[in-house]
Amino acid sequence: MTTYEIFLVLAGLLIGSAIDAGADRYAREESWITGRSRCRTCDRTLNWYELVPLASWVISRGRCRTCHAPIGWSSPATELAGALIAVGAVFCAPPGLLTFTVLLGWLLLALAAIDFRTFLLPDGFNAAVLVLGLAMLAWARPTEWPLHFAGGALGFGLLWIVELAYRSLRGRDGLGRGDAKLLGAIGLWVGAYGIAPVLLIASLSGIAAALGLSLRESKMLSRQSAIAFGPWIALGGYIVWLLQAAPISLVGGAL
Ligand SMILES: [Zn+2]
Incomplete structure (x- = not known):
């Protein structure tokens, strides 16, 4: 894999994380841009290290550190999907269309995340x-x-x-x-x-x-x-x- 391909897979984790949070806010009719991520149960603002894709979810065993409410599967699943979209593109995208392909995949992931909720x-x-x-x-x-x-x-x-x-x-x-x-x-x-x-x-x-x-x-x-x-x-x-x-x-x- 080239450096660019590895970058796309790692970016996929972050973009999946952003899509999950964005779809959540869209469903609650909150602003997409402003506002920090919060625990949906106790309303505590999450620290930066609690927003690291996949790792934070695994370390916290899928629960809020303060109120121990389950965080749910949507965030790790969407993060993994964002990365898998890039992996699929790296191996299967038409020649010269890698970037177009990952952008298509991430747009489709955003549509899916919003449709599931709303x-x-x-x-x-x-x-x-x-x-x-x-x-x-x-x-x-x-x-x-x-x-x-x-x-x-x-x-x-x-x-x-x-x-x-x-x-x-x-x-x-x-x-x-x-x-x-x-x-x-x-x-x-x-x-x-x-x-x-x-x-x-x-x-x-x-x-x-x-x-x-x-x-x-x-x-x-x-x-x-x-x-x-x-x-x-x-x-x-x-x-x-x-x-x-x-x-x-x-x-x-x-x-
Ligand atoms: Zn909490």
Whole structure:
């Protein structure tokens, strides 16, 4: 690994930490920028060494040092995801697109972290995935834009139709418009042929997560159960983007 690649993986830990804290503040409608991180139970301001990704969580065994309230899994999980996104990019990003790839992954992680908490995919983040995708096309694939624009239209159109159909059949919202916007923005990256694999991974992982949740909380999923779909679209989008470009030897070795 080059120095830049190691830097990206370490930066991924810090960015994961920032995304977890930012999504938490977004969900509580607090400012993203100002204010120090606090224990959510006893309101004590955390010291700098309590904010070191992963290590602080392991040392404190996942509890606040003052009130011993559990800190929860979201911060170490998001920090690890931020680093794994960079690891995946280092091994699988298309040639010359390492930086574009990690930025895409971290944007998708932020969308997932917010959607898990709020069932919302903010337009600003969806737009960032779209604009970064346009920049990627202009930079690396200037002649392939028709296939990628078709992917964007197909991704948005498919989920938009599902959203409208669900509402007219069931009389309530099933999918949010944000899901359609996200799949549209991802379609710009993965192209028209990438949409079906993204939806397949999103559906399977979303269903697996819903089953896992219902087992843990030992209750059946009802028709009213709310499950955020955005995180699974984001996961599928990143995996498909990486696999489309994965070196043949890597894919060949797995087959
Ligand atoms: Zn505390």
